[in-house]
Amino acid sequence: MPGQVTLSDVAREAGVSLATASRALNGSANRTVGEELRKRVHVAASRLRYSPDGIAQAMARGRTTTLGLVVHDIADPYFSAVAAGVAAAATAGGLSVTLAVTGDDPRREAEVVHQMERQRARAVVLAGGRSGDPEADEALRAAIASFRGIGGAVAVVGRDGLGVDTVVVPNRDGAADLARALHGRGYRRFAVLAGPEQHAAAAERAAGFTSALDALGATVPAPLVLHSPFTRDGGHEAMSRLLAGEGRDVDLVFAVGDVMAVGALTAAREAGVSVPEDLGLAGFDDIPALRDVTPGLTTVRLPLDQIGAEATRLVLQAGEEPVLAPVASEVVLRESTPGR
Amino acid sequence: MPGQVTLSDVAREAGVSLATASRALNGSANRTVGEELRKRVHVAASRLRYSPDGIAQAMARGRTTTLGLVVHDIADPYFSAVAAGVAAAATAGGLSVTLAVTGDDPRREAEVVHQMERQRARAVVLAGGRSGDPEADEALRAAIASFRGIGGAVAVVGRDGLGVDTVVVPNRDGAADLARALHGRGYRRFAVLAGPEQHAAAAERAAGFTSALDALGATVPAPLVLHSPFTRDGGHEAMSRLLAGEGRDVDLVFAVGDVMAVGALTAAREAGVSVPEDLGLAGFDDIPALRDVTPGLTTVRLPLDQIGAEATRLVLQAGEEPVLAPVASEVVLRESTPGR
DNA sequence: TTGTATGCGTTATCAG
């Protein structure tokens, strides 16, 4: 029954002291262990099938090698792409990733951060838009402060005002670029599927889009704005609502996320409205798994995996002052907006 | 500076012994602590902002509350859906999830299992098809055996022969059902994008499809079989190859995974072949994020999140004998196979 | 019901 095998067993087997065994297998600071003994210890360890107890190591060292990753929904391709970047960077940095999903409940965020604190995680990466619930937001702040109090590092992606390392997603500028590009293709009467009102990233995208349009002058009427959940179904619902109501004369719909956009696409199809012939459609994120929809979706590309990797890098370097790391976005024009 | 606060501090602050403080805050077996003292301890704990050290607890208790989740690629919607199920069930069961991604390297699987053993994880859920590399497979077996040696539970999904709790995915039967359904719609000349030759789940799907076809009699010629990576690009490549070569008279293409199918769909489009007019197309998995592609993809639905949840449940109950938990699949006919 | 004392498996400190 291996696994019950402790370092003491190895030491005894090798005929050395516990301390020497520890040093031989781990060689931390004073890594000077005689070649002779060193070999004996290693042989003994593998003969006994010794597996170091990470918990005990963490305890003795006073620190873990755990990075906490907090997402709303790991099944959402946005988060899973970011998670992939985090996982890769964490592995490269010798950290293991503890995944925490918060679902829809904004209070869960503070909860899981506290949980990470109890686990004594080295760092936490918070992906996901702001909750909008001020109470939950305050609780999150407190949880973060507490976590930093024990020496934990925190980075967030696409969400500001938390006073920690932040990967800044160009929601506003990206949406503005998109608006100008679409205007350049001749679209004039816009609608925005803006997601939930409190969702910060969604709001920034909607605002960036709208104000860029506004800056283009009087030829462009203010866009219709519809709110709905930031999900596939939310996009479907909002598009249905649009087409059933005052959306008749709209010539382009901007959904603030690709996931919403594909829902909207299906809703349009179900309503007998053809994209792109009758209506242009654009999204945001350029989710890899969605690149094969038809028609190809015009969108704003975000380097999702790089964002995750960058957040991880931030959290590993973790200086005193919070740093803002901007990422670039790029408008990708595809068949869903051929122009008119 | 909270976090440095230890249970001893709380005990002192409350004027009780360490043991009483421990029992008051945790109340496990002998949960009998006087209401008076109990309250005093809690007050002291919150006043001092005490955060229990999970590492120390794990050490003292001799067990952790960690579940390891092993996937090839968390960005793959198949795995992220399963991961969502695992995360939900684990949270419900009071476990935290450590995510490990293995990428393409089959040897990483054994490695991460060993890592989970060092972390003294309570359990490991292994998602993902077999590697095919016999050496890596053997290493994985050994790692699993070792992990079980320390009392760890293991469950795998969609991969057999490991002698552990298994969520059995009906690859063979699901594909056979699909074959019959498609035959029923009039398709006769089939091609199979079968994924990598060594990929077990892919092979089972291909085999189930092919042999069901075979059982249907002489009117159905043996399908063309093409191998390529089990990815979007793999599907794209195989479809391109098919259409450029002997695939001219095929009337239905079965890709053994939805992810491959969407790649194939795009390849067909690029080749000027229209789906479903010129060619029917079917996939497998019914990945949620892909349900909005056009035309809607005929596929075999797998309850991915339930699969993850079930695997987690298995691993938490963990009896002596390995149990096989079957899941149901369902053919979903959509526009990509209208029949002919 | 409460307190005392021990042990969990390692690392690290401090002598030899």
Next chain:
DNA sequence: CTGATAACGCATACAA
């Protein structure tokens, strides 16, 4: 270079 031994923070048998 190597070996005792003291932490690490908590849970728990044992004693009172």
